[in-house]
Amino acid sequence: MNIGDAAATTGLPTKTIRYYEEIGLISPARQENGYRDYDDADAHRLSFLKRARGLGFSVDECRTLLSLYDDSGRASADVKAIAKRHLTAIEEKIEELRSLHRTLAHLVHRCGGDDRPDCPILDDLAGTGKSDQAEGHQKCD
Amino acid sequence: MNIGDAAATTGLPTKTIRYYEEIGLISPARQENGYRDYDDADAHRLSFLKRARGLGFSVDECRTLLSLYDDSGRASADVKAIAKRHLTAIEEKIEELRSLHRTLAHLVHRCGGDDRPDCPILDDLAGTGKSDQAEGHQKCD
DNA sequence: AATAAGGTTTCCAGTAACTGGAAGGTCAAG
DNA sequence: CTTGACCTTCCAGTTACTGGAAACCTTATT
Secondary structure (H helix, E strand, C coil): CCHHHHHHHHCCCHHHHHHHHHCCCCCCEECCCCCEECCHHHHHHHHHHHHHHHCCCCHHHHHHHHHHHHCCCCCHHHHHHHHHHHHHHHHHHHHHHHHHHHHHHHHHHHCCCCCCCCCHHHHHHHCCCCCCCCCCCCCCC | CCHHHHHHHHCCCHHHHHHHHHCCCCCCEECCCCCEECCHHHHHHHHHHHHHHHCCCCHHHHHHHHHHHHCCCCCHHHHHHHHHHHHHHHHHHHHHHHHHHHHHHHHHHHCCCCCCCCCHHHHHHHCCCCCCCCCCCCCCC
16 A cells, blocks of 8 residues: 555554654555555554554654564563553653642732733742742642 | 853753853843853843743743743733643643553553563554553543 | 863754655556 | 646754864963
């Protein structure tokens, strides 16, 4: 199948598919006219990539995951380890964003949001101490 | 003050400070020897940038925020609008990550994590239907 | 004065993961 | 034969920096 068909069946843009080839994640055959030729295994691999990327795995993690997938003798523990590491990273990211949210929500809450120039948000960012300044989002609760 | 002093007082790396100048966020004077010369207002501006970036505002949002900060007649509503938009974006990001987390945690939970090659995580990524596959993290709960 | 250390300058390249666009070849339909 | 949809390659741009090289400036020490 041509790249357009592969794109249609996997839901990945053609640009992305070519990019994945460029970085060595997939190596489709070529037709006589130079067009890329994807077989079912290729399409399958692309779907794998799409799903893994959608779950937030980095392209490098996907590379590892694919090689484990290719290796029929791999231990599931190896896969689980990668997934767990990723899970932890997600948790940390969520915590970070929550902290950010708290601080910013606090600031927004205190801002009049009217026509007057007086703005606690800018005051805080400026750190002038005009308003009771938040201590930085790490510590804000 | 030299760029090194500015870096020390603001906590920003010199590289970053030069970069901010390159993209027009700050324009320090120059000494006779060609060294950048930061006054208190410059340092203040840099601190503003550091704090705003730390709160997750994009560089472009920082640019807007700074121009509002420079405009003593601005309406606090304008600032509040930017902050609220950012707050919403943060909330969406958190939700997305939570959804990701649910799906992945489910997968990890089902994986034996032993020496055997049997791995529900890879099965799911491959979409072979070997395991009771999750429906994609959007719908997974 | 020479030298060494440390700070500064500019410019170039690289990061992650694509995305957009240009210039041109291919294929099927009308 | 031409149109339009597809495909090819290559180059540039995105975000927000970061690292490194080569060279200049300043200060202190020998």
